[in-house]
Amino acid sequence: MKNPARTKRDAEPILQMTGISKRFGGVQALDGVDFACHSGRIHAVLGENGAGKSTLIKILAGVVQPDEGRILFGGKEMRFPRPSDAVAAGIATIFQELSLMPHLSVADNICITDPPRKWGFIDGRAQRRIAAEALARAGADDINPLAPVSSLPLSRRQMVEIAKALARNPQLLILDEATSALTAADVTRVFEVLKRLREEGLAIIYISHRMAEIAELADDCSVFRNGRHVATFKAGEKTDNQVIELMIGREASHAFPPKPPRPETEAAPVLETSHLDWENRLKDVTIKLHRGEILGLGGLDGQGQMELLLALFGTLESVRGEIRIDGRRVRPASPKAAKNGPLGIALIPEDRKTDGLMLPMSVRDNLTFAALDKVSSGGVISPAAETAAVDEMVRLLGIRMGSAEDTANTLSGGNQQKVVIAKWLLNKPAIILLNDPTRGIDVGTKQELYQLLRKLADDGAAIILYSTDYYELIGCCDRVAVFYDGRIVRELAGPAITEQALVASAFNMPVEELDGAAIPGAHS
């Protein structure tokens, strides 16, 4: 066994990144980041959505190339042009269910990068043994190495991911939200494994949104904000409140339209869900939505917000619980049914390029796709009606383009998003669901969209806005429901929607504690 390196805290770090920058289009994901971690220590990385955590990990995993900066690993300057280079260097990354081949067996998956060989051929027996050992090391010896991965439930697959990483005998192990799909019993076992690996001298980078996990595991913590590395400190040196203070504090770069005073009416909600459950991704979700209201969905990315929107829009099967629209119980069976129901529902999807637009087709075609019955009669599209509808929408949203015959892929991101929204507005939906609609679009268009949303609400629409940008939730929404692990953990309304409250809730921490960090150490 290696020298327990915990004493070597001030020795050379195993990984040292200096001046790392990365830009995606108009977004500076990482901006001159310095980061180091040591063998025999668990280093937690914290930050809200878009802070740059994922980009940092992807650079280390060889998925993304930095624009600038140097990486020293084990004392040598390194570059990882491909994932295989990072693996060869001794860096194993555990993503969320990303690197498993569903048709292959557990053993095949665990040994895929470097299977044991006998006379040049894969040695099935040795492979099963290695897989069984790796699974045992990960505390998941209940998994049969011969089982196809597709036959395992999500939490078991995640354990296979962990076993797969361990089988590579890495020097640096990176876990990116690796425990979010695990059961509590598994989490305990994984923690034991991680602590043992730390004793064996491994360097571990641990990304998680669960503060309790970080408190239990981490030796060091680094906080990221806005693509910058803002602080590194020993675990326990700062209170949870201080950590949250470090994570927040982004500058609000845009103005929002004023919110109308909240009407004190007891009007019946236009949309109501009670106790929605789906596949362990939605748990007991109950919301109420009124006409004229914008309800925000908050929390860290991937906590069930998207699933709620999809459930309302009819793409999920066997959703348990009740959905009521205008007081009547409905079971949305498909987007078509949701669109044509008693009150039309529209969903602005997350990825406009794949789910929102037919990119090679014209703006005109795209605009009328969801409302062809409005511009046709007897199955024949009326060019006059179509032109009128298209002109109306182009004017209403201020879509900037050469002509309506231009293909959608010639437009800027912001204008593409306007087309996606416009195509649904043609249906005059009473309920509008938006899945992170401003991701990757310019500030000017964002502001136009905020104005538009408020105008639609004022005209009587009920809107659900999921956004990963907390400022948007604060500026746009009348109420915000914060998701954590498939549940709504807090609902904030009016002036209570603050960045502190949103971030604290997103990490499932009590909001009261945040009042001026008055209770230092209360959560340790």
Add this chain to the structure above:
Amino acid sequence: MSTFRYRLMEHRGTLLAAAVFLALLIFYIANSHSGLNAAVATTIANKGVLLAIVAMAQTLPILTAGLDLSVGMVFVLANCLASALVVGSPLQTAFGIVVVLLAGLLCGLVNGLIIVFGRLQPIITTLATGAVYFGLALWLRPVPGGDVNGDLADALTGQLPGGIPAMLAVLLAVVFLIWVPYRNSVLGRAAYAVGSSEPASYMSGIPIGRVKIVVYSLSGLLAAIAGLLLTFVTYSGEASASIGGTYTLNSIASVVIGGTSLMGGFGSAIGSIFGAFVLRSIEDLLFVMDLDPLWQPLFQGVILLIAVSLGAFRLLRMSNRLDLFH
């Protein structure tokens, strides 16, 4: 679940295809006047093995979630080449065989290089290269003709001692010399991984490009082996577009009947062999049942539809309808 159950699940497609073939074979023997004798078996084998090997060639790209529309044309090109080169003294014959096989390998290599470095879809790439290969075949043999080493041809299309069709032995040799090593190699494993999930394979550090190039090259080699055998069966070469096209389409059908997923990642070339024999048996069955051969495409189509439907069952247990498109 027990180890046995997992093994069973892994090979369910192959086993099902084998069972269907066995059922058809028994039905055939029961209804034919002569029963099963060496001559009948040899006839069945000579017809079935050609398609079986082309189907094996097709299996490799399909397992990576690709497709090779040129296998039939490589098959025809190899036939035309062989009808010119595989003649004369044993040494000349051996040289001719090597050239034919290398030509097939080269055709496949070209497919693979274009698909990987041109980043083109396999289906359109191989449609185009298939036309080119057929053009070459036509240039070699504008009219049917040529010759082949008669001794070798008689030996390979005849029977071994004990009445076993020699073609079956050839098929077994191909399985054990090419498929079994491939299936157990790191590269073959990687090919399944690529078909199962290309992003996950990339993230696992698998050399996807190299895998695909080898897969298409091997596919070309197998198609050329089948083309060579065709020459021994017909004693001549013919650049026939209809033979090329039929073999390409039937190879895809055989792969599907053999239980391999067109989405990649699941299946086996052994299944495809049985799939090919199932398709071929239908022809013979119509004959012994005294039915008009005109019914053949209809029955083959029905079998294919049933095979495809079996694969669609997974869609019944989908909990997010968007997964249908992914």
